[in-house]
Amino acid sequence: MSNINDTRERIIRVVKTRFHNRSYADVGIKEICDMASIQKGSFYHFFPSKRDLVLAVIDEFALDWANGFVAEAFDPALPPMERIDYVIDAAYFWQKSSKDLNGHIPGCLFGNLALEISTQDDVLRAKLNAVFTSAKDRFRGTLDEAVEQGTIKPLDSETTAEAMLAYLEGMILLAKAENDPEVIYRLGPALKNIRIETNRH
Amino acid sequence: MSNINDTRERIIRVVKTRFHNRSYADVGIKEICDMASIQKGSFYHFFPSKRDLVLAVIDEFALDWANGFVAEAFDPALPPMERIDYVIDAAYFWQKSSKDLNGHIPGCLFGNLALEISTQDDVLRAKLNAVFTSAKDRFRGTLDEAVEQGTIKPLDSETTAEAMLAYLEGMILLAKAENDPEVIYRLGPALKNIRIETNRH
DNA sequence: ATACTAGTTGACCGACCGGTCTATTGCAAG
DNA sequence: CTTGCAATAGACCGGTCGGTCAACTAGTAT
Secondary structure, eight states: SSSSOEEEEEEEHHHHHHHHHHHHSSSSSHHHHHHHHOHHHHHHHHOOOOOHHHHHHHHHHHHHHHHIHHHHOOOTSOOHHHHHHHHHHHHHHHHHHHHHSSSSSOOOOHHHHHHHHHOOOOOHHHHHHHHHHHHHHHHHHHHHHHHHSSOOOOOHHHHHHHHHHHHHHHHHHHHHHOTTTTHHHHHGGGGGGGOOOOOOO | OOOOOOOHHHHHHHHHHHHSSSOOOTTTHHHHHHHHHHOHHHHHOSSSSSSHHHHHHHHHHHHHHHHIHHHTTTOSSSOHHHHHHHHHHHHHEEEEHHHHHHHHHHOHHHHHHHHHHHOOOOOHHHHHHHHHHHHHHHHHHHHHHHHHHSSOOOOOOOHHHHHHHHHHHHHHHHHHHHTHHHHHHGGGGGGGGGGOOOOOO
């Protein structure tokens, strides 16, 4: 217990950035072991398979995300609709700083993985979908608050939140294709104007 | 000349659906050859490398797309803003029918490839970006028409077109993660309300 | 001192990867 | 009938893939 055993953490740390900057298929176990300065036996002591690793990475990354810029952006102290602007800023700076570091826009890890493997592994797909759902819930809560405060007129907050998330992911996708973070600033302003009206039957 | 030599076409046809439904990395040369009933020698007679194949596939697919539902959706006979509704319908039915066929939503080939490999191959990235640019131009032309006809108030058609494309790709991404085409119908209505105002200096 | 076990090593596995190469086929032009 | 060449066949290549395994190490509990 008192022993400092950080091997598992080291594996995850090393692989997080690699999955994010490249792709699931492109990062091999051997490379991971080399970068973490371990042998394969150690790797498979902690993870039954590469698939289990990516499952763990999604969890860890979602946690980083929630504790990091998401917690900042969705700061309850900010007026609700300003939080949405903050999300744009956060997305921009993240992609921008990644590009400054290694020349490429990595995009969103969850979006990347979703498009790469969600047709091939349903468990993975469901896990990524859960991450998106919790992101959507953040938006929805913010919209509900804005409606309560009278900042915006009532709307279908659930669906609008989903639409905002879609738009965010789409912006990041185009920014990656263009390899230019400015796309996010260019398209960002439209995010908080997205509205889907309540469907009155 | 009179000889029916459809090997190249057969390779492309076989690989198009596979790249679309799985991923670039997941589809191997051997599999492609088997499915096209040829040997590796034939494959490498037509394509110098797997990378050159995917380059060709992008071209072919963009052509299919342009001649297929894009040509229909952006039918000049339709009122401009109705064309945008048509895009949603087309996206929905395509994803829906794919799911009915094999149980999975394939998403958008270009979006899939962009997120999978655009950090790893700049030529490929640029090619995909060009496809997105021409899609954006379609939207822009439609918006310009709508402005001319007075259907919508003047706006920044270039940036709004890009925003619409982002939203479309984002919807498809979420639909794939959820493996449910209904996402597209749920979020679709917001597409044509996206607006980015002209930036008056 | 002993037994147990989590952690680690690194050789090894079969399968498959993208790609090469030589030999052969078959058609078309001279 | 010969020459030439696009097209095809299929064995072969080194390397890497994800994953296994028996042996060993070191710290802990008894």
